[in-house]
Amino acid sequence: RTTPFPFSVFVLLVALFNVSSADKLKYKAATKPVRLFTEEELRRYDGNREGEPIYMAIKGVVFDVTEGKEFYGKHGPYNALVGKDSTRAVAKMSLEEEDLTSDISGLTAEQLRSLESIFEGTYKSKYPIVGYTAARILNQDGSPNEDFKPEDQPHFHIKDEF
Ligand code: HEM
Numbered sequence: 277r278t279t280p281f282p283f284s285v286f287v288l289l290v291a292l293f294n295v296s297s298a299d300k301l302k303y304k305a306a307t308k309p310v311r312l313f314t315e316e317e318l319r320r321y322d323g324n325r326e327g328e329p330i331y332m333a334i335k336g337v338v339f340d341v342t343e344g345k346e347f348y349g350k351h352g353p354y355n356a357l358v359g360k361d362s363t364r365a366v367a368k369m370s371l372e373e374e375d376l377t378s379d380i381s382g383l384t385a386e387q388l389r390s391l392e393s394i395f396e397g398t399y400k401s402k403y404p405i406v407g408y409t410a411a412r413i414l415n416q417d418g419s420p421n422e423d424f425k426p427e428d429q430p431h432f433h434i435k436d437e438f
Pocket residue numbers: 341344347354365366368369370371398402
């Protein structure tokens with residue numbers, strides 16, 4: 277008695293499928309892919325486009341702060357901070373043009389502590405992370421930063437964009 281699709285063939289196909297899916301798992305990256313933002317890309321999310329999300333980076337971590345539209349939107353008091361990495365401004369509690377930068381050189385220990393506390397206590401706990409700036413992911417020469425680790429944000433279900 278011959279059947280067009282013998283059981284042994286079925287077993288073989290199941291075995292092959294398992295091997296190939298095991299291989300896929302094996303080659304899956306240890307961490308999820310993350311979105312890399314260039315300065316230019318980050319600039320489009322500066323709160324001035326109606327209906328678009330609003331993004332802001334601190335320490336190279338890009339947060340979706342759209343929920344805080346009343347702070348960050350077009351006429352909000354902190355609109356100057358968005359669409360860019362504003363680490364220095366946050367550390368110094370300043371909205372001066374010269375502080376709207378990721379540069380932390382010369383900050384006092386107190387300012388660095390304050391930065392850390394706002395980064396953790398306000399941004400990481402309130403706003404979902406959507407990516408990282410090149411400064412965080414790449415070295416100065418453009419090679420990948422081997423020490424890069426995405427931030428933990430366990431209470432958020434992070435959108436997998438890929
Ligand atoms: C007279 C000066 C200021 C007053 C009265 C003030 C007041 C406030 C208040 C009441 C909040 C909390 C709002 C809320 O959670 O409902 C807040 C949040 C905040 N402030 Fe100020 N602020 C001042 C100056 C500044 C400056 C100079 C900066 C510069 C970086 C700044 C940055 C922020 C940020 C980043 C938040 C968090 C917003 C968020 O939760 O997303 N503030 N401010």
